[in-house]
Structures are given as C-alpha cells and as structure tokens.
Amino acid sequence: xxxxxxxxxxxxxxxxxxxxxxxxxxxxxxxxxxxxxxxxxxxxxxxxxxxxxxxxxxxxxxxxxxxxxxxxxxxxxxxxxxxxxxxxxxxxxxxxxxxxxxxxxxxxxxxxxxxxxxxxxxxxxxxxxxxxxxxxxxxxxxxxxxxxxxxxxxxxxxxxxxxxxxxxxxxxxxxxxxxxxxxxxxxxxxxxxxxxxxxxxxxxxxxxxxxxxxxxxxxxxxxxxxxxxxxxxxxxxxxxxxxxxxxxxxxxxxxxxxxxxxxxxxxxxxxxxxxxxxxxxxxxxxxxxxxxxxxxxxxxxxxxxxxxxxxxxxxxxxxxxxxxxxxxxxxxxxxxxxxxxxxxxxxxxxxxxxxxxxxxxxxxxxxxxxxxxxxxxxxxxxxxxxxxxxxxxxxxxxxxxxxxxxxxxxxxxxxxxxxxxxxxxxxxxxxxxxxxxxxxxxxxxxxxxxxxxxxxxxxxxxxxxxxxxxxxxxxxxxxxxxxxxxxxxxxxxxxxxxxxxxxxxxxxxxxxxxxxxxxxxxxxxxxxxxxxxxxxxxxxxxxxxxxxxxxxxxxxxxxxxxxxxxxxxxxxxxxxxxxxxxxxxxxxxxxxxxxxxxxxxxxxxxxxxxxxxxxxxxxxxxxxxxxxxxxxxxxxxxxxxxxxxxxxxxxxxxxxxxxxxxxxxxxxxxxxxxxxxxxxxxxxxxxxxxxxxxxxxxxxxxxxxxxxxxxxxxxxxxxxxxxxxxxxxxxxxxxxxxxxxxxxxxxxxxxxxxxxxxxxxxxxxxxxxxxxxxxxxxxxxxxxxxxxxxxxxxxxxxxxxxx
DNA sequence: AACCAGGCTTC
DNA sequence: GACGTGCCTGGTT
Numbered sequence: 042x043x044x045x046x047x048x049x050x051x052x053x054x055x056x057x058x059x060x061x062x063x064x065x066x067x068x069x070x071x072x073x074x075x076x077x078x079x080x081x082x083x084x085x086x087x088x089x090x091x092x093x094x095x096x097x098x099x100x101x102x103x104x105x106x107x108x109x110x111x112x113x114x115x116x117x118x119x120x121x122x123x124x125x126x127x128x129x130x131x132x133x134x135x136x137x138x139x140x141x142x143x144x145x146x147x148x149x150x151x152x153x154x155x156x157x158x159x160x161x162x163x164x165x166x167x168x169x170x171x172x173x174x175x176x177x178x179x180x181x182x183x184x185x186x187x188x189x190x191x192x193x194x195x196x197x198x199x200x201x202x203x204x205x206x207x208x209x210x211x212x213x214x215x216x217x218x219x220x221x222x223x224x225x226x227x228x229x230x231x232x233x234x235x236x237x238x239x240x241x242x243x244x245x246x247x248x249x250x251x252x253x254x255x256x257x258x259x260x261x262x263x264x265x266x267x268x269x270x271x272x273x274x275x276x277x278x279x280x281x282x283x284x285x286x287x288x289x290x291x292x293x294x295x296x297x298x299x300x301x302x303x304x305x306x307x308x309x310x311x312x313x314x315x316x317x318x319x320x321x322x323x324x325x326x327x328x329x330x331x332x333x334x335x336x337x338x339x340x341x342x343x344x345x346x347x348x349x350x351x352x353x354x355x356x357x358x359x360x361x362x363x364x365x366x367x368x369x370x371x372x373x374x375x376x377x378x379x380x381x382x383x384x385x386x387x388x389x390x391x392x393x394x395x396x397x398x399x400x401x402x403x404x405x406x407x408x409x410x411x412x413x414x415x416x417x418x419x420x421x422x423x424x425x426x427x428x429x430x431x432x433x434x435x436x437x438x439x440x441x442x443x444x445x446x447x448x449x450x451x452x453x454x455x456x457x458x459x460x461x462x463x464x465x466x467x468x469x470x471x472x473x474x475x476x477x478x479x480x481x482x483x484x485x486x487x488x489x490x491x492x493x494x495x496x497x498x499x500x501x502x503x504x505x506x507x508x509x510x511x512x513x514x515x516x517x518x519x520x521x522x523x524x525x526x527x528x529x530x531x532x533x534x535x536x537x538x539x540x541x542x543x544x545x546x547x548x549x550x551x552x553x554x555x556x557x558x559x560x561x562x563x564x565x566x567x568x569x570x571x572x573x574x575x576x577x578x579x580x581x582x583x584x585x586x587x588x589x590x591x592x593x594x595x596x597x598x599x600x601x602x603x604x605x606x607x608x609x610x611x612x613x614x615x616x617x618x619x620x621x622x623x624x625x626x627x628x629x630x631x632x633x634x635x636x637x638x639x640x641x642x643x644x645x646x647x648x649x650x651x652x653x654x655x656x657x658x659x660x661x662x663x664x665x666x667x668x669x670x671x672x673x674x675x676x677x678x679x680x681x682x683x684x685x686x687x688x689x690x691x692x693x694x695x696x697x698x699x700x701x702x703x704x705x706x707x708x709x710x711x712x713x714x715x716x717x718x719x720x721x722x723x724x725x726x727x728x729x730x731x732x733x734x735x736x737x738x739x740x741x742x743x744x745x746x747x748x749x750x751x752x753x754x755x756x757x758x759x760x761x762x763x764x765x766x767x768x769x770x771x772x773x774x775x776x777x778x779x780x781x782x783x784x785x786x787x788x789x790x791x792x793x794x795x796x797x798x799x800x801x802x803x804x805x806x807x808x809x810x811x812x813x814x815x816x817x818x819x820x821x822x823x824x825x826x827x828x829x830x831x832x833x834x835x836x837x838x839x840x841x842x843x844x
Numbered sequence: 845a846a847c848c849a850g851g852c853t854t855c
Numbered sequence: 856g857a858c859g860t861g862c863c864t865g866g867t868t
Contacts, residue, residue, distance in 0.1 A: 336856045356852075441858040472860030473853095490854080495859090571855095578855070582858030589858075597859065626853080626861090656855090669853065669862055684863080689851060691865090741850065752848060752867055787866070810865080 055215050058090075058197045059083040061227050062189045062218075063294060064344060064431045065178045067151070068325075072123055074151055076181050078214070079324065079342055081227045081294065083192075086209035087324070089342075090197055093213075095181050096127065097154050098147040099173035100134065100458060105142055107166040116146060119160050124153035136458045138507035138533060141168075143458070151177035171458050176334070179429065179446075183453045185218060188429040190422040192221035207292065207324040207342065225561045226422060231260035232293035233411035236305045237403050239275055241387045243767025247311035251277035253390050254400065255284050256407035259291055260415075264408070266400050275390065278316045281309070288322040295344045295432070297414040299363045299406070302347040302437060306330050306338040337437035348410055350436035351417040359690035360740060360775055367409035370416060378405040382795065384768065419565055423572040441586055444579045448591060451538045465587040470598045473627035474605040476612075478664035478671065480822065482708070483623050486673070487634035489642070490656045491607070493543075493574075494628035495581035497651055498603045499596075500539050505584075506593040508533035520599040521606045527599070534591065535584065539577055546573040604628065607649055614644050624664060624671070634658055657681075661708050665822055672704045672819070680705055686815045690775075694736040696811035699723050703816045713823045720816045724808055730799045737802060738777045738794040746772045755780070755791035763793050780806040 060080040067076050074097065078090040101116070103109060109131045120126035130145045148157060158173035175183070182188055197212035237254040238245045253275050257265040267283050269275035288296075298305045310330050313320040320329045324342025333339040337347070352358065352366040364380055367373040379401035381389055389399035417436075425432040428446040435443060452459050491497070498504070502518040510517050510526040517526035527533075532540070549570040556562040583589050585597030604627065612622050615632055618641055624631040630653075632638060638655065645653045659673035659681070670684035680701065686692045687700040699720060706716045726732050741756035747770065750757045759778035760770045770776070778791040781801040787810075790803060817827060 334856075437856070439857065442856080444858075469860080475861060493855080574855070579858055582860090585859045586857070601860075628854085667863065684852065686864085689864095691851060744850070750849090754849065754866070756850090814864090 055196045055198055056212075057194060058088070058212065059192065059194045059221060060088055060090075061192050062187060063229075064189055064342070064433070065182055065187070066341070067178045067181070069150065073149060074177060076178065077342075078187075078218075079208075080193075081229065082210070083227065085227065087292065087294070088210045088212065089206050089208045089324075090195070090212045090214050091200070092181075095184075096147050096149060097151040097177055097180065098145055099154055099158060100171050101144040101146060101161050102136060102168040102171065102458070103142045103144065104166045104168055107142075109142065109144065112164060112166050113144065115164050116144065116161060119157060122153075124148050124150035126157065134458050135456050136171075137460075138457070138531075141458070169461070171461055174462060175449075175459070182429040183450055186450070186454070187218045188426045188450070189431050190226065190426040192223040193218040194221050195219065205326045207289070207326065224565050226565075229260070229294040230291065231295045231297060231411065231414060231418075232288065232291055233258045233297045233407050233414060234301070234305060235298065235403060235407040235410060236308065237386055237390075237399065238308065239269075239387050239390060240384065243384055244769035245308075247308050248315050251275050252280060252309070252312055253277065253386075254403040255280060256400075256403035257284075257287060258404075258407045258411040259293070260411070263291070264404065266403060268400075277312065278318070281313050281316060281318055281320070284309070285313075285318070285320065285322055292324075293343060295346055295414070295418070296340055297346045297348055297410055297418075299352075299410045299413075300347065300349040301345065302336055302338045302349070306340075306345065307332070333434065335434055335437040335439070335442065337434050339433060344431065344433040346414065346418065346421065346433050346436055348413045348417060348436075351421070352413070360777075363406055363409060363413075367413060370413065372412040372416065373405060373409040378402075378409070384766075384795075420568040420572060423565070423569040424575075427569075427572055427576065440575070440579050441583050441589060444576050444583050445590060447542075447576050448534075448538060448583075451541070452534070455534070455537065457534060460590045462588065462590050463592075465592065467587050468594060470585070470594055470601070472601050474608055474625075475627070475668045476622070476625040478624040478631075478666065478668060479621075480664045480666050482661055482663045483631075483633070483659075484661050485634045486623060486659045486662045487632050487638055488656045488659065489630045489632060489638075489653050491611075491628040492652045492654055493577065494604060494607070494651065495600050496539050496543065496577045498600050498607070499580060499584075500536050500543070501650065502599065502603060503527045503529060503533050503536045504596045504599050505533035505535035506591065506596060508536075509593070509595060511595075520602050522602045523595075523599060525595050525599050525602075535580060535596070539580055542573050542577040546570050546577070549573065607651060610649055611645055611653070614648060615641050618644070623662070626669065629656070631662065663704070663708060663819070663822070665818065672708060674708045680708070685818060691739060691741050692815065693739050693807065693811050695723065695727070695732055695807065696815040698736070699812050700815035700819060703819050707819060707823055711823075713820065713825050716816075716820060716823075717825060717829065720812065720820075724812060727807055727812070728804055730802075734779065734794065734797065734799050734802070737779050737807060739779070740775050740777045742775050743770065743772055753786075753788045755788040758788045759791040759793050762796065766793075766796075780810075 060082045062080045064079040067074050076092040076095050080088050082088050113129050116129055126146055126148050128147045132143055133140050134143045154173050158170045162170050195218045196216035198215050200211040200213055203211050235256045236252050239251050239253045251269055251274050253269045255267040267280050269277040269280045310320045321327055323340045328341030330338055330340045352361045358366055358369050364375055368375040379398055381402045389395040421432055421436050425435045428443050429450050430438055430446050449459050504527050508528040514526040517528055519526050549566050553563055553566040581600050584593050608625055615622050618637040620637055621633040642653055660676055662671055662673035664671045673681040682688050687697045703716045743760055747760055756776040756778055760776045763770050777794045779794050779797045780803045781790045781792050781797055782803045783790045
C-alpha cells in the first residue's frame with residue numbers, strides 16, 4: 042500500500058507551470074483526439090501541453106413533453122464504428138433565454154459529430170440539433186474558458202521522449218488552467234518574411250516561376266536576404282532549403298507577412314512541392330502550412346499573422362500597398378525606401394547592375410512588415426484573448442465573426458445554447474435618419490454626438506431575440522413607429538453581453554490610469570479598451586447581418602427606429618432652447634454653439650437618458666444641399682472635409698487637391714477670385730503637361746470578377762487591358778487607370794496608368810470631368826457659375842495650343 | 845431617365 | 856472568409 046503510493050507520486054511528478062498561451066490545436070492520436078496547448082513558459086521555454094481528456098459533443102433539443110428515454114434509446118442505437126457515442130446526458134439548457142430539455146451527445150472523433158448530427162436530426166421528438174458546427178479546438182477554448190494570448194498557471198506532468206514536436210518541453214495536463222493576472226506578454230520571437238518571384242510574363246505561377254529573393258527580418262534584429270542561384274530561369278531549390286533551415290534555427294513564435302495568406306505562404310508551399318521539397322517549417326514535424334479558416338494560411342505550431350488583414354481595416358488608407366501603409370503609419374517613409382514596379386522585378390534580377398536595388402526593395406518590404414507587425418500585434422493579442430480566436434486567425438476573421446466568437450464565449454458562460462448558422466434570405470430594413478442640411482456657411486457650430494448610441498439603445502430597451510414581444514405592449518418597452526415590444530426583465534442576451542463589454546471597458550480604462558503613459562501596461566490596456574469598444578460597436582450591425590447566429594431583424598429595426606426617434610426628440614429639445622439645428626446624421630447634431638448647449642446636454646441626459654457630448658466645434662462649416670457632405674474649419678485651422686470628392690478614393694489626386702484647396706481658400710478668406718485663379722493655374726499646368734501622371738490616376742475596386750460585369754465601366758476595361766498584358770487581376774483588386782485621348786466612350790479610353798504617358802492624356806476629360814466638377818461643387822455656392830469655370834478652360838485653349 | 849457600380853459613413 | 860443602412864455621383868444603356 043505504502044509502496045504503491047510512493048510509486049504513484051513518483052510517476053506523476055506534477056509540477057506547476059506558468060505560461061503564456063499562444064495557440065490551441067488538436068491532433069488525433071491512436072484514434073483519440075488530443076488537444077495541443079502551445080505556449081511560452083515564464084522562464085522563456087517554448088512548451089507544448091497535451092490534454093487527452095476532452096471529447097467532442099453536441100446538443101439535441103427535445104420536445105418538452107417527450108419521454109426522453111425513448112429518444113435516448115434511439116440515439117444509442119445510432120452509435121457505431123471507431124467513434125461510438127460514449128455518453129448521452131439529459132439536462133436543461135437555455136435557448137434564447139427559455140429553458141429547453143436537451144441531450145448532450147458525446148463521441149470520440151470530432152469528424153463524427155457531423156455524421157451523428159444528420160442522423161439525430163431525423164429522429165422523432167427532436168426539435169433541433171445545435172452546437173454541432175464548432176471546430177474542436179475552439180470547443181475546447183469555449184468550454185475550458187482558455188482564450189489564447191493570456192497567462193495561465195496549471196499543474197502538468199513532464200512528458201519525456203516524445204518526438205515529432207519542435208518545442209523545448211512537453212507536458213501532460215494534470216489539472217485545469219487558471220488565468221493569471223499578468224498584463225504584459227513574454228518576449229516573443231517574430232519573423233517577418235517577404236518573397237520576390239521571377240515574373241517575366243506578368244502573372245506568376247509557382248509551378249513555373251522561381252522565387253528569387255526571400256527577405257527575412259526578426260524581432261531580435263537579424264536581417265537576411267536569401268537569393269536564388271544563377272541560371273535561366275534562376276534556380277531556387279537551395280534558396281527554399283536555406284529558408285526552411287533559417288526558420289527552424291530561429292524558431293519564431295510568430296511569422297508575419299504582408300498579404301502572405303494569399304501570396305507568400307501558399308506560393309512557397311507549392312513551389313517547395315514542385316521542387317521536390319517539403320516546406321516543413323512548423324513546430325509539428327512534417328506539418329506543412331495549409332489553408333485554414335477565414336482565408337487564413339496556418340503554420341502548425343506557429344502563429345502566422347498576415348499584416349495586410351489589419352491594413353484592410355484602416356479606411357483612411359485608400360491603396361493598401363505595403364509602401365503606402367508603412368508610410369501612412371510612420372513606419373517607413375516612401376521617400377526613404379526603394380520601390381520597384383511589380384511587373385519589372387524580373388528585369389531587376391536579370392540586370393546585374395540593378396540587382397542591388399531589388400535587394401534593397403526586398404529589405405525595405407520585410408523591414409516595414411516587421412515594424413507594422415509591432416504596431417498591430419498588441420491589438421490583435423487583445424482581440425484574441427477576448428474572442429478566443431487564435432492570434433493568427435483573429436486578423437483574418439471579419440468584424441462579424443470576431444464579435445460572434447465573443448458572443449459564443451459569453452453564451453457558454455451563461456448556459457445559453459449557441460444557435461446554428463443558417464442560410465437566410467437578405468431582407469432590407471429601414472436605417473438611420475439624415476437631416477436636410479441648411480446650406481451655406483455657418484459660423485461657430487458645435488457637433489454633438491450621442492456616445493455609443495446603438496449599443497446604449499440595445500441595453501436601455503433590452504433589445505434582442507429573447508426579449509421580443511409582438512403586439513401587446515403593456516409593461517414592455519414599446520418601439521415607436523413599429524409594433525415591436527421588448528420585455529423589461531430579465532435582461533436579454535445582447536443586453537447582458539453589452540453591459541459586460543461596457544463595464545469591462547470602464548474597468549480597463551480605470552486600470553490604465555495606474556500606469557505611466559508609454560509603459561507596456563498602459564499600451565496594452567489601451568489596446569484592450571479599444572478592442573472592447575470595437576466589439577460593442579459591432580453589436581447592432583451584427584444583429585442585422587443575415588449570416589449571424591444571433592441574427593434578429595426586428596431587433597435591428599427597433600434599434601434604428603429608436604435612434605430616429607431619439608434624434609428627433611433631441612432636435613425639439615434644442616429648438617425649444619432657441620438653438621439652431623443645422624444638420625444631423627444618425628447620432629450626431631450640428632448646433633449653433635451658444636451657452637445654451639450645456640443646458641441642452643443636460644436635458645438630453647435627463648429626458649432621453651442617453652449621453653450626448655460635444656465632439657468638436659467648427660469655426661466655420663459649409664454645406665451644400667447634399668447630405669453627408671460638408672467642409673468645416675476647426676479652431677486650430679485644420680480643415681475637415683467629409684463626403685466630398687476630396688476624401689474619396691475614386692477621384693484623381695489632382696481633382697481632390699483642387700477641391701481641398703478651393704474649400705480652404707473660400708472658407709478661410711471668402712475670396713472667390715483667388716479660388717478661381719487657383720483653379721485656372723492648375724488647368725494651365727495640366728495643359729502644359731506639368732502635372733505628373735500619378736496625380737491623374739483614378740483608382741477603383743473590382744467588386745466582382747471581371748466576367749461578371751454587365752457594363753463596360755472604365756476600371757473594368759482598364760482591368761481587361763491588364764489581363765491582356767499577362768497580369769493577374771482579381772476581384773477585390775484596385776485598378777488604377779487614366780483616361781487617354783480619343784473620340785470613343787470614356788470607358789474604352791481608360792488605360793492602366795503604367796501603360797500611359799503624359800502625352801496620351803485626355804486633358805479635356807480631366808478638366809471637364811474631374812477638376813471643374815470638383816471645384817464647382819464648392820464654388821457654385823459662392824456665386825461662381827459653371828460658365829465662369831468653362832471660360833477658364835476655353836481661355837486655356839487659346840493661350841496654349843495644346844491639341 | 846433608369847440602371848449599375850463604387851465609395852463613404854464614426855469612435 | 857459577409858456587421859448594418861443612407862446617400863451621392865459618374866458612366867453606360
């Protein structure tokens with residue numbers, strides 16, 4: 042007995058481990074699923090903890106009055122093969138807030154869940170089958186409440202002699218993971234990569250075109266430029282081998298790239314396979330990178346983060362090329378880097394005198410990628426720990442899915458069943474109100490915004506699918522302009538989740554104050570509060586999204602209805618105080634900035650029970666009769682242009698520049714002569730070919746694949762010309778084109794910008810369709826007529842014989 | 845004139 | 856790898 046005890050404790054050798062969780066994945070070992078917890082211990086070791094105790098399951102909702110034993114026996118009969126049904130537990134869960142009788146069906150292999158779901162669905166007395174569409178590793182994160190990018194503590198047993206994993210230590214999990222109260226992650230090894238491909242034919246193809254440069258930069262300051270061997274075409278077998286060796290030697294936790302989900306990684310994998318190699322760069326031996334969810338490409342055991350995903354979310358950046366994004370975020374100035382036109386890369390390789398430039402370009406790309414990753418990863422980590430999505434997937438997942446994972450984590454904690462994702466027909470519904478602006482120039486205008494209007498409405502009126510009542514509205518929240526009502530009590534799912542999100546955000550912001558500005562803690566907590574805010578603000582749009590698990594159209598309609606009602610009531614409050622309302626959109630009001638504004642704010646809080654704040658004050662603001670467009674000048678002299686061509690990505694730079702300057706001149710000085718003179722000078726420059734071609738490029742996105750277009754829009758014909766040149770053009774690509782001279786319709790004269798010379802440009806088009814309309818949009822409200830501006834272009838013609 | 849397409853909206 | 860609606864504009868048909 043005593044000896045037995047000794048032997049046992051000796052074998053177990055439990056130790057307590059503190060570690061930062063990077064990722065959760067699973068493998069099947071001996072027919073049994075094994076959860077793999079990848080992490081970094083607090084002493085800096087790369088560790089892997091395995092948990093063999095977790096099994097896949099799903100829920101069956103039964104009819105309330107049914108005798109469950111009959112159903113249970115029918116379910117048990119279905120058990121078969123190498124993944125039998127190992128248990129069926131009857132219990133109660135909440136489904137949209139109401140208790141339902143469920144059977145939890147557990148099996149062995151995750152893949153078997155789908156098969157059992159289909160069989161069980163057909164049984165009599167089964168209302169629905171839910172939670173059968175959740176990936177096994179995410180199921181583990183949900184149930185054990187172990188989101189990545191957090192510190193944990195756990196009892197583990199060391200595992201010796203396990204091969205197949207490239208980690209410092211392996212353990213078996215002996216207890217539960219307990220979260221630790223630590224904010225700052227450990228020092229992680231980040232490897233940035235970028236590849237250049239030999240592309241004499243334009244579009245590249247991994248089965249044909251070799252990789253010529255792989256540039257690598259690490260968070261430890263190493264920089265490597267690996268190159269192909271000479272030959273025609275160049276030989277890249279050794280290059281790929283060198284790359285694999287480099288990755289294995291550096292052993293990064295995070296691999297970052299720019300558009301590497303769609304390009305670098307899949308290209309390298311295919312190229313390696315073509316060369317008879319295997320891109321075995323993960324922490325699982327033999328586990329090569331593969332496509333995963335949300336368009337993400339995953340490297341087993343490492344986190345592959347595509348920085349492009351984060352750049353995509355910055356609407357201020359119109360063209361999301363690496364150099365533009367790096368420049369915008371202050372990571373690398375365009376003027377201080379080497380740039381090579383994408384289609385000429387092969388020429389820079391072939392010409393030895395230019396090869397240095399190619400290497401510089403590759404270096405600048407990889408260094409800017411690494412620096413961008415340092416900007417984005419702290420935020421991504423916070424999103425990961427909130428949503429439970431691994432760091433490398435959270436960037437690729439859209440806003441809707443991020444919130445959905447947060448909701449799923451909340452549902453599990455609340456004992457709520459997770460609804461299925463359903464195919465639904467899209468149904469439009471009424472949105473926000475936009476007021477008719479009072480046109481002209483207004484001085485001293487305050488812009489007031491309701492803070493987080495939609496989330497606050499959802500909380501205040503307890504809006505959601507589980508609180509919905511149609512028709513009778515006694516003791517309920519009645520939604521004006523609809524026949525919808527929502528129960529006051531108990532709080533519904535959305536309300537509970539949103540209150541938690543908003544409360545957490547307040548807590549984090551308080552916590553932030555304890556740390557000095559610029560400290561790692563402050564930075565991380567700031568990213569956390571930002572992530573919380575983004576999740577809360579996505580809730581209304583999510584509820585109105587047909588793809589959402591918690592889709593609820595009447596709820597979304599109710600939110601906008603209350604929003605419209607609220608803003609109307611706020612307008613009367615303002616007007617009763619003698620304040621002039623100049624404009625308003627959704628949750629904002631432009632009001633004459635007078636002392637009564639503070640009274641107005643108080644009244645809104647008191648009467649409407651929603652918070653409204655002064656967001657900014659315009660010294661002067663200018664409206665046309667158009668909604669959603671205005672130009673304002675702030676106290677510090679900064680110009681704010683909203684909605685106009687000047688801030689749109691689909692107008693030429695020259696037209697935008699002219700419009701912005703015209704607005705500036707007119708708002709600052711009121712001098713229309715000065716403005717028209719300025720427009721004239723630009724038109725003349727254009728006619729003299731003094732305006733660089735880049736300023737004439739118009740960028741438009743292909744929102745579908747080329748063959749789906751029914752019309753010959755300019756960017757569509759330009760894209761077709763690019764295809765003719767051997768370029769790969771896909772849905773989602775931004776096409777940059779210029780309009781060239783000729784008599785045919787405009788679209789037929791659109792040419793990819795890099796194909797055109799300044800002398801090809803249709804100056805007339807740029808004057809009549811770009812510069813003049815952009816300028817007139819402002820000037821016509823200051824008494825300048827179209828004819829006056831047309832005179833400008835005519836004057837130009839006589840002065841300069843440009844045709 | 846009706847349409848299609850694209851872009852921007854807010855903190 | 857789909858969060859919502861409202862609104863404006865240009866170009867084609």
